[in-house]
Amino acid sequence: MEFSSRLGKLKPYPFVEISRIIAAKRAAGADVVTFGIGDPDIPTPQPIIDRLLQASQDPPNHRYPETDGLPEMRRAMAHWYENRFGVSLNPDTEVLPLIGAKEGIGHVAFCFLDPGDIALIPDPAYPVYEVGTMFAGAESHVMPLRESNGWLPELDAIPSEVARAAKVMWLNYPNNPTSAVASQEDFASAIAYCREHDIALLHDAAYSEVGYDGYRASSFLEVDGAREIGLEFHSLSKSYNMTGWRIGMAVGNADMVKALFQIKANLDSGIPQAIQEMAMEALTGPQDCVQDNITIYQRRRDRVILALQRMGLQVEVPRSSLYIWPRVPEGFTSAEFAARLLEDIDIVVTPGSSYGQYGEGYIRLSLTTPDEQVEKGCQRLESWTIPSPQGG
Numbered sequence: 348m349e350f351s352s353r354l355g356k357l358k359p360y361p362f363v364e365i366s367r368i369i370a371a372k373r374a375a376g377a378d379v380v381t382f383g384i385g386d387p388d389i390p391t392p393q394p395i396i397d398r399l400l401q402a403s404q405d406p407p408n409h410r411y412p413e414t415d416g417l418p419e420m421r422r423a424m425a426h427w428y429e430n431r432f433g434v435s436l437n438p439d440t441e442v443l444p445l446i447g448a449k450e451g452i453g454h455v456a457f458c459f460l461d462p463g464d465i466a467l468i469p470d471p472a473y474p475v476y477e478v479g480t481m482f483a484g485a486e487s488h489v490m491p492l493r494e495s496n497g498w499l500p501e502l503d504a505i506p507s508e509v510a511r512a513a514k515v516m517w518l519n520y521p522n523n524p525t526s527a528v529a530s531q532e533d534f535a536s537a538i539a540y541c542r543e544h545d546i547a548l549l550h551d552a553a554y555s556e557v558g559y560d561g562y563r564a565s566s567f568l569e570v571d572g573a574r575e576i577g578l579e580f581h582s583l584s585k586s587y588n589m590t591g592w593r594i595g596m597a598v599g600n601a602d603m604v605k606a607l608f609q610i611k612a613n614l615d616s617g618i619p620q621a622i623q624e625m626a627m628e629a630l631t632g633p634q635d636c637v638q639d640n641i642t643i644y645q646r647r648r649d650r651v652i653l654a655l656q657r658m659g660l661q662v663e664v665p666r667s668s669l670y671i672w673p674r675v676p677e678g679f680t681s682a683e684f685a686a687r688l689l690e691d692i693d694i695v696v697t698p699g700s701s702y703g704q705y706g707e708g709y710i711r712l713s714l715t716t717p718d719e720q721v722e723k724g725c726q727r728l729e730s731w732t733i734p735s736p737q738g739g
């Protein structure tokens with residue numbers, strides 16, 4: 348039996364490897380504190396669960412769903428969008444439910460990319476942009492994100508022949524892993540660039556609802572021209588603690604929505620309808636749970652920042668997302684520093700290099716860790732003496 352060459356090109360998905368290490372450490376009796384994956388530890392709000400219990404009793408919900416979901420759910424998505432961003436969307440042509448944002452982000456590559464085409468991919472980044480590109484047989488051109496540029500791509504640095512050949516550009520703000528945010532002016536520059544070069548602009552806004560100190564992210568569809576060339580991906584995972592239920596959406600340009608629908612209609616059979624009902628409850632019900640989450644994450648953010656500062660690490664205080672992105676001390680690679688934390692004090696963090704070569708020099712800490720674990724982890728960090736890079 349011979350496997351495809353694309354399978355051979357896949358690196359291990361970072362969190363599969365990290366989960367394996369944690370399981371092995373715990374099996375050996377270690378008291379591991381993990382700041383690894385961004386997966387809310389807080390349960391899904393009760394009214395959303397109650398809706399699932401009710402919806403699960405309804406026989407029509409036991410059958411195949413439609414790929415584009417229940418019309419009333421698309422309307423709930425459009426309603427949420429209008430309330431949240433002041434952008435009105437046609438629920439039948441500009442909204443497409445997804446089995447989580449990840450699913451749509453992976454599949455959308457098939458809409459725009461043929462073998463040999465180019466996709467402009469930020470680095471560091473959520474790995475799925477690059478993997479989807481590779482699955483479609485296309486090439487990634489890396490747009491380095493650097494601290495000195497606020498973790499935004501330098502569009503002028505993209506060679507003109509690459510810009511001419513590129514079919515797709517990915518952006519992600521609030522950003523994973525750097526937690527950087529983008530302004531409407533930043534979006535406007537990317538939109539102008541993509542319109543000039545006839546590039547589809549794909550914006551992953553999975554963390555739009557997690558903002559601190561009053562920060563509220565914009566949708567890039569608030570900016571003129573975005574709807575001509577753009578699709579924005581949203582997720583209910585982080586906003587409503589629904590990672591396990593798998594639901595998100597793509598919204599924007601009607602032709603792009605239709606293209607993604609066509610791909611999906613041939614590959615999946617939509618989102619279980621009882622879960623669509625949960626999403627309706629989440630999007631149209633009281634929104635206090637979103638602010639309650641933020642209050643918890645902000646408290647954890649402040650505690651972790653304090654611990655990192657006490658350790659002497661250089662770190663920005665994030666305004667959004669679930670992540671903290673400190674620099675590693677001089678002389679360590681990010682993987683070496685993450686390995687030392689795990690070996691010496693049983694703390695799991697993600698090396699920045701897992702998100703691409705420009706993530707080197709940083710580590711990512713997720714705030715989706717229960718409060719008492721955060722406190723325990725912070726105390727360990729504060730009382731740890733950072734070893735010399737060579738060794739010990």
Ligand SMILES: Cc1ncc(COP(=O)(O)O)c(C=O)c1O
Pocket residue numbers: 385446447448449450452473519523551553581582583584590594595
């Ligand atoms: C940047 C980014 N986009 C998308 C996702 C996936 O979201 P979902 O759970 O809706 O698939 C994640 C999950 O961690 C993410 O970090």
